[in-house]
Amino acid sequence: MSDVADRVRKIVVEHLGVEEDKVVEGASFIDDLGADSLDTVELVMAFEEEFGIEIPDDAAETIQSFGDAVKFISSAS
Amino acid sequence: MFDLTGKNALITGASGGIGGEIAKTLHAAGATVGLSGTRVEPLEALAAELGERAHVLPCNLSDGAAVDALPKAAAEAMGSVDILVNNAGITRDQIFMRMSDDEWGDVINVNLTSTMRLCKGVIRGMMKARWGRIVNVSSIVGATGNPGQANYAASKAGMVGMSKSIAYEVASRGITVNCVAPGFIATAMTDKLTDDQKGKINQQIPAGRMGTPEEIAAAALYLASDQAAYVTGTTLHVNGGMAML
Numbered sequence: 001m002s003d004v005a006d007r008v009r010k011i012v013v014e015h016l017g018v019e020e021d022k023v024v025e026g027a028s029f030i031d032d033l034g035a036d037s038l039d040t041v042e043l044v045m046a047f048e049e050e051f052g053i054e055i056p057d058d059a060a061e062t063i064q065s066f067g068d069a070v071k072f073i074s075s076a077s
Numbered sequence: 078m079f080d081l082t083g084k085n086a087l088i089t090g091a092s093g094g095i096g097g098e099i100a101k102t103l104h105a106a107g108a109t110v111g112l113s114g115t116r117v118e119p120l121e122a123l124a125a126e127l128g129e130r131a132h133v134l135p136c137n138l139s140d141g142a143a144v145d146a147l148p149k150a151a152a153e154a155m156g157s158v159d160i161l162v163n164n165a166g167i168t169r170d171q172i173f174m175r176m177s178d179d180e181w182g183d184v185i186n187v188n189l190t191s192t193m194r195l196c197k198g199v200i201r202g203m204m205k206a207r208w209g210r211i212v213n214v215s216s217i218v219g220a221t222g223n224p225g226q227a228n229y230a231a232s233k234a235g236m237v238g239m240s241k242s243i244a245y246e247v248a249s250r251g252i253t254v255n256c257v258a259p260g261f262i263a264t265a266m267t268d269k270l271t272d273d274q275k276g277k278i279n280q281q282i283p284a285g286r287m288g289t290p291e292e293i294a295a296a297a298l299y300l301a302s303d304q305a306a307y308v309t310g311t312t313l314h315v316n317g318g319m320a321m322l
Contacts (some may be wrong), residue, residue, distance in 0.1 A: 012132060038204070038246060038247070038249065038250065041204075042205075044203070045201060045204075
């Protein structure tokens with residue numbers, strides 16, 4: 001679990017150029033981390049690649065925060 | 078002037094007059110080309126003519142699964158898809174009051190829906206690369222309408238609205254989405270017209286003649302180039318002045 005969180009955090013930090021300590025469980029990509037809607041698509045693409053999983057569009061739409069991403073990926077991989 | 082060395086371009090309808098010429102022009106500018114179309118023979122003949130940097134990627138655009146598979150096949154063959162030219166199109170002309178649901182649906186499906194699917198399939202890679210060019214071949218008819226072509230005109234006008242919307246969404250990623258709208262172009266199809274018919278058509282064109290596939294290909298080349306990076310969401314009309322839009 002923590003491994004997943006670390007890898008997800010690294011992707012978010014790199015992609016959105018935010019401070020690591022801002023990437024907390026409830027942090028919304030758009031509202032708290034300054035992402036636009038296309039950034040969220042790119043984040044999902046990066047998660048798919050990092051974890052070798054496929055995230056369908058309807059699931060991708062539910063991944064709004066760092067915590068959502070960790071939860072989804074943990075259960076999917 | 079326009080150098081596409083190192084770029085990989087997927088062109089649909091490459092077995093046709095305009096599509097084939099677009100492929101030749103992009104290839105001459107240095108691009109690797111993926112030639113798509115329904116008929117394999119003309120694609121292979123074109124690939125043989127071009128020599129290196131040409132891949133044959135047959136696809137029936139009325140088959141949704143085949144359309145979804147095409148961007149992947151193209152990326153596997155060429156390494157990426159940096160330029161997408163949606164040129165393929167069909168007509169099923171009929172006066173509107175007699176137009177069947179099938180005549181409507183087939184044209185919308187091949188011309189508009191497959192364009193949408195192919196755009197979706199290539200944008201992922203373009204977003205990562207922070208560079209991409211999509212050129213959708215619309216038609217003068219999409220802007221002016223044409224009797225007997227409600228389906229075709231709707232599909233071509235739909236392409237323009239869709240291109241503008243996608244252009245908005247992906248502009249920040251270095252991807253441009255534009256249309257080229259040909260007027261009357263001399264191809265195998267127009268060769269079948271009688272001299273009388275051709276004369277009547279030419280009277281409606283201020284330039285006094287039909288356009289050539291090369292003149293459409295030149296527009297596509299420009300929109301695919303680095304130099305056109307600041308041009309997006311536009312429609313480049315190439316019609317000899319037939320409609321000044």
